[in-house]
Amino acid sequence: MKITFLGTGTSQGIPIIGSKHPVCLSTDLKDKRLRVSVLVAWDDYKYVIDCGPDFRYQMLRAKCDTINGIVFTHEHSDHVLGLDDIRPFYFKQGDISIYAHKRVLKSLRKRFDYIFATKNKYPGAPTVISNRVKNKPFKLKNLEVIPVKGLHDTLQVFGYRFNNFAYLTDMKTVSDKEIKKIKGVKVLVINALRIAPHRSHFNLEEALQFIDKVKPETAYLTHISHLLGFHEEVEKTLPEHVFLAYDGLEITI
Numbered sequence: 001m002k003i004t005f006l007g008t009g010t011s012q013g014i015p016i017i018g019s020k021h022p023v024c025l026s027t028d029l030k031d032k033r034l035r036v037s038v039l040v041a042w043d044d045y046k047y048v049i050d051c052g053p054d055f056r057y058q059m060l061r062a063k064c065d066t067i068n069g070i071v072f073t074h075e076h077s078d079h080v081l082g083l084d085d086i087r088p089f090y091f092k093q094g095d096i097s098i099y100a101h102k103r104v105l106k107s108l109r110k111r112f113d114y115i116f117a118t119k120n121k122y123p124g125a126p127t128v129i130s131n132r133v134k135n136k137p138f139k140l141k142n143l144e145v146i147p148v149k150g151l152h153d154t155l156q157v158f159g160y161r162f163n164n165f166a167y168l169t170d171m172k173t174v175s176d177k178e179i180k181k182i183k184g185v186k187v188l189v190i191n192a193l194r195i196a197p198h199r200s201h202f203n204l205e206e207a208l209q210f211i212d213k214v215k216p217e218t219a220y221l222t223h224i225s226h227l228l229g230f231h232e233e234v235e236k237t238l239p240e241h242v243f244l245a246y247d248g249l250e251i252t253i
């Protein structure tokens, strides 16, 4: 299984438009972060987790010209706004499968009503096949995917386990029962927003505590704000098996 980090930034990305913060002005490419998303590929299959406003450029940058579907964590803009840009895939492949909690599907139907329209549909609009994700395992082709429920402030969010890989973002609270589902996983990706606490995201300290509970072989931090600091400097402070993810990073599991 190959994982490509398409974006590792928080909702505004890094740099933030107009920001003079040193991290936003950094020339290190690892400090440039598009909105958070990963490409998960195995056999001949490719699935994207979330498709935020940078989706088009992320697909171009990763040279990804087919996808088997999109799996959503939740409905916030930084995770869904690129849905219109599935058009090139739709024109080539036909209807695109999407997987999400029923509340997220409802939100997508509202925001992208023309994609879900069944009457007088605009000819250039794509069509999706909606698949409802409940908090129990489901199949993507030949692979079982296990949803992991958490809270983003008070909003329910799904992370996902694909074999020995677990991807959780926008988490602030995860119960011990849900943590059990990912204990001892080989690679864990978890959100770490910044140093200071935040009401809906793990800060660095909380992310490291979470990693201690899950005990993965290796962990990568994502959904990073400029307030976490420079990539190079922050990484030096991390435990040996914990790394900051960066855009374009590829790992094979």
Ligand SMILES: [Zn+2]
Pocket: 010, 011, 036, 076, 078, 079, 170, 223
């Ligand atoms: Zn987010």
